[in-house]
Amino acid sequence: MSNVSVGLPRINEPAPAFNVKTTHGERSLADYKGKWLILFSHPADFTPVCTTEFIGFAKAADQFKAMNCELLGLSIDSIYSHLAWMQSIKNNFGVEIPFPIIDDIKMEVAQAYGMIHPGAADTQAVRATFFIDPNGTLRAMVYYPMSNGRSIDEFVRLLTAMQTSDANQVATPAGWTPGCDVIVPPPKTPEAIAKRMGEGYDTKDWYFSTKSL
Template sequence: MALRIGDTAPDFSIDTTNGPIRLHDWAQGSWVFFFSHPADYTPVCTTEMGRTSQLAPEFAKRNVKPLGLSTDTVEQHKGWIQDVNETQNTVLEFPIVADKELKIAQLYDMIHPNESVTATVRSVFIIDPSMKIRLMMTYPMTVGRNFDEILRVIDALQTTDKQEVACPADWRPGNPVIIRPTVSDEDAKKKFPQGWTTLKPYLRITELDK
């Protein structure tokens, strides 16, 4: 069965570069940025792993744990990490899953036969602390992910979890937000004492505290 937004992220136990983990236990109340890459010792993947490592402080600030995956072995991962550190000027510390038997890749539908029958595409799953899948993105093998967008959407999800708002197109932290149509004007006066601008009855724009 295909995974959908709102589903509980399937649990699994697997070996990684940081030792064995069980996903739900390892997450321990954090958000998870779970992503796959096609193969170790490949150019685009090297830049993605490096960028994830470079952004470690940004992920930590948002209570997010990165978790990589490919169908290579732990030994291959560890050798490749040295290349990542050398070429991307970083020290990679987050775990990378060794899914040699394709069990997790199949569980999360990361194998797309029109791309490869053995290598994973560039899948992204943002999982919240309750282990619910909140966002899914899939990139082809030849295109690296946009990490600005990954951080942006985590910020947006965390903002909309805290308040009854939605984030408009191209939203970034500090920008105006939309009061959800399910919030009546009466309730909005209590929830948003700063007020709002009504563009249409269903489109009320407000500012949040910086």
């Protein structure tokens, strides 16, 4: 039986807890403590756009694992449907799906995470992706329309950026990739502003300074 918390999730707050059945057995949010988790929904099994996304996530699974990140899929379908779809992907595309897929027939997880959007479909989850950090905090949410598949490369980039920010107490500019300069937090007092120009950063103005890592 599923057990999820109530209320829509918000960034930098605890992710809604869950205890669910998946294609890999029972899973709960607590199982992922100490690791990053990417929880992603798709409208339905046996749909073409979703198939390409699952293939993309499967091919990147080892890369995510090397970044201490697990993957967890979801749709409003049964485990039996998930298993049949996984077998179809293996038979037709030669790709094995290595991550679990949640059975969410009752839409409890989808509702708790705001995956059901009025007007999109009454019984389908939109393409939502949630990044949950090792402390169980929701760090990012990304939504795509039904008609367009997600960029797995962007999710790898975003996870890398967030991990870099956490490790170095910095921000990253638009389109940042490893090797690019990062943004130093701006000073918060007049005294700190006066010191900023002499701190050795590439400073364009008091509020905008970058450095290499």
